Amino acid sequence: MDESIFTDLHNKAEEFGSIERLVSESSRLRKKYSEESITLIKQSLEIGDILNHEFEIISRANHTMRDQDTAIQNCCHILDSNSARQKEIIDALRDNAHVNQAVLRQMEEMVRGLSEAVHKAIILLHMLIENDNEIILMDNLIINRKKFQRDSLGRLKKLAFRTMEDADSAIRGSSSNLKRGLRLVERIADAKRHLSEKNSDEIRRLIDEAHTGWNIAAAVNRSSATQMIFAEQVGQFTARLHEDSEAIRDLVVEKHKLFSRNLELSTELTVILSLEIKDYLPAGELVNGLCREASLPADVRRLASNLVSYATIACRDILYVSNLNFDMTDSIKLNADIEKKSVDLTRTEMEYFEWIRQQVQSMTEATRYPIEGSERNIENGKLIENYLRKILEEAG
Numbered sequence: 001m002d003e004s005i006f007t008d009l010h011n012k013a014e015e016f017g018s019i020e021r022l023v024s025e026s027s028r029l030r031k032k033y034s035e036e037s038i039t040l041i042k043q044s045l046e047i048g049d050i051l052n053h054e055f056e057i058i059s060r061a062n063h064t065m066r067d068q069d070t071a072i073q074n075c076c077h078i079l080d081s082n083s084a085r086q087k088e089i090i091d092a093l094r095d096n097a098h099v100n101q102a103v104l105r106q107m108e109e110m111v112r113g114l115s116e117a118v119h120k121a122i123i124l125l126h127m128l129i130e131n132d133n134e135i136i137l138m139d140n141l142i143i144n145r146k147k148f149q150r151d152s153l154g155r156l157k158k159l160a161f162r163t164m165e166d167a168d169s170a171i172r173g174s175s176s177n178l179k180r181g182l183r184l185v186e187r188i189a190d191a192k193r194h195l196s197e198k199n200s201d202e203i204r205r206l207i208d209e210a211h212t213g214w215n216i217a218a219a220v221n222r223s224s225a226t227q228m229i230f231a232e233q234v235g236q237f238t239a240r241l242h243e244d245s246e247a248i249r250d251l252v253v254e255k256h257k258l259f260s261r262n263l264e265l266s267t268e269l270t271v272i273l274s275l276e277i278k279d280y281l282p283a284g285e286l287v288n289g290l291c292r293e294a295s296l297p298a299d300v301r302r303l304a305s306n307l308v309s310y311a312t313i314a315c316r317d318i319l320y321v322s323n324l325n326f327d328m329t330d331s332i333k334l335n336a337d338i339e340k341k342s343v344d345l346t347r348t349e350m351e352y353f354e355w356i357r358q359q360v361q362s363m364t365e366a367t368r369y370p371i372e373g374s375e376r377n378i379e380n381g382k383l384i385e386n387y388l389r390k391i392l393e394e395a396g
Helices: 003-095 099-190 191-196 200-280 282-288 298-395
Strands: none
Touching: 003 099, 003 191, 003 200, 003 298, 099 200, 099 282, 099 298, 191 200, 191 298, 200 298, 282 298
């Protein structure tokens, strides 16, 4: 028999074993990437749960902030109406002989200052509350998107576990074929001797071994091809999850910009409510010196009494709104800290999603070789079987 057949037989058997070794290594790599993906998914789930908790806290805090801004706005509108009433009374009392005109002019200046400060505050509060409403809407959107994201992560985790189980199955199949291939290399070295000794039984056992080997390779090929489709589906799923995560991150960053803008507006508002409107407070005492005479005409007494009452009410409301704004300062600082934490955590979470995506890509790539390798070994196994059948025929 042609010596080249025995050389080629030996080479194909060695190639069969080498390929199975690489198939086994690829399957182990796929399992490794699957395990790393699962670890990262678990960690990202933990970060996601922390973030969800933070977003719930932020949402409640932003509702409270909006309610406080609305309460301050209502107070400012009342102060605006109050200052308008005071202006009407001051106009009615101007040049009245029974009224101290110097005090009246001072009152007029204080009321004008109060009105201007309140108008500025109302404009700021209108912008603040518009932003508050937008922030609350975005909070709800983020919370809902995070819920869907967590569900998706849970499904990805199950998929990754299944991929790892498939990798285990591929490892067992390729390990079995690796042992078979290595054993075949050793035994095929004796094929020439079996032929010379006409040992048909041993040659048939070699044929059976080769036949089983390429059939196992075919099974690995079918399994790997199915796993490849599955791995690509996992990759697509991960890519969509990553895109969703980027969208959530963009929402968080966009909302944080709105929140930062509100911090700026709140700082301007604090100056007005803590300083500017308080310039009116001396009017509460000043107004008492408005009338010189104890006995006044009824219409003057009515107007003067109303002005005193309006001034008293305004001073009370100014103190109330200033204290309410002061109480908000700590809340704003706390909210800012939580907002900053949520942005930082979202960035960390995105890093995990990027790592997961990379691991899944590597896992998918590691699935390719078992397909290519098993295809080669189907051919190798069939060639080995055919060579051995020729040897068997020669042996008679």
